[in-house]
Amino acid sequence: MNLTLRIWRQAGPDAPGSMTTYQVSGISPDMSFLEMLDTLNEELITRGDQPVAFDHDCREGICGACGMVINGQAHGPERTTTCQLHMRHFRDGDTIDVEPWRAAAFPVVKDLVVDRSAFDRIIGSGGYITAPTGSAPEAHATPVPKEAADTAFEHAECIGCGACVAACPNGSAMLFTSAKVVHLNVLPQGAPERAARVRNMVSAMDAEGFGGCTNTGECATACPKGIPLPSIAAMNREFLRAARG
Template sequence: MEHTGRSYTIKVWRQKNAQAQGSIQTYPLKDISPDMSFLEMLDILNEQLLQKGEDPIAFDHDCREGICGMCSLFINGRAHGPLTTTTCQLHMRSFENNETIFIEPWRAKPFPVIKDLVVDRTAFDRIIQAGGYVTVRTGSAPDANEILIPKAIADEAMDAASCIGCGACVAACKNASAMLFVSAKVSQLALLPQGQSERKQRAERMVAQMDAEGFGACTNTGACAAECPKQISLVNIARLNREYLSAKISSDNVEEYVPIK
């Protein structure tokens, strides 16, 4: 492992709170090891700011193992930076010595900035609340092996279920569409026998909630799948379109859906 210190110019979005106007601030940074993770680089910068009595940069992060979906960051114009990993799995060796690095929050109307690089992604939670579940009370399940699921189907459902809800798909999309996120959950449950009873209603409600949140329309450019750190496939969007269409033309669910606030 090499351990030479590198220098960077960090240009980062600072915004005091949701109401305040933000701007890009510049911070020079020295002695950064290429083996350090991107977020550890920000930790170092934050400690330096704190030592100077300045407010550290707020950014979301938690597991730092690429699975919780809490970290975000638009780095040099790409969601989660230059690799198709989460930001927490990105290391400084992916950046040249003396490089200028731009860091911005996710930019999408349904993801308003809370402070600095932290955005509000509760719109995703409300979409799941709209129908991203199987109605099954605790204690009322049959024996697990009574539900047979062919391996190929189980594997496909698992791939769709791998979505970590980070929002990179929305950030990468020029329309800020949430179709990849919604399609991952709709696909998982549409593929599995457990999801059949609520299949139509689920597609209708989740799409209605997605629209109510203000996410843009999908034009199938595929930027979402290209940036997805969990390689959620565009095939899911095609499936969501089929699910939605067939639900709309055959559903007996005639009541008007009232979006969750």
């Protein structure tokens, strides 16, 4: 496959950026999107140019590192992570636009790399259970209703990639925050800190400069892990309950 790539190039956090056009050829439809970018970077390095900086780690769809907006869609046209997006979903001769996540809370570090440590600070404000750690507890010691376990698992799937923020017209982190709040608040282990967790995490989220939710649903459509939109309603319920107490 021969492709035209228009990639956001930005030398540093404060440097101005712009879309730069590249031609790549000899791309196999079986390559992942990241392998296609690797091919481009090999060429750029051979020519003595700066390679395109992008985040990546596991390359098997579970770490959430590889975030980029492809043709205006977070992680591209398929509902998966960029590393699991294959070139067979594009056509020979296509022009593909590649941009970094856009949000005030996710400043660009270089090219397609953004600083997502705002997410870490939200997690640090309550996305855990304060309990002594040690050897794994006996699994039957704390009974968990099946429905609660299913909900917790569904929300624990969030990999913190930031696609929700990138897709949201308000750069809102509500889906990310709700995934963690719901995951822990439905479990008996999370119950003692239930109110403080949602209060602190919402407050941390607001402090990072993320926008609010206008219920456009773009986040849940972009989420590679399928965190559902009603999760935000569940977090709102938790927050209003905590605010009353």
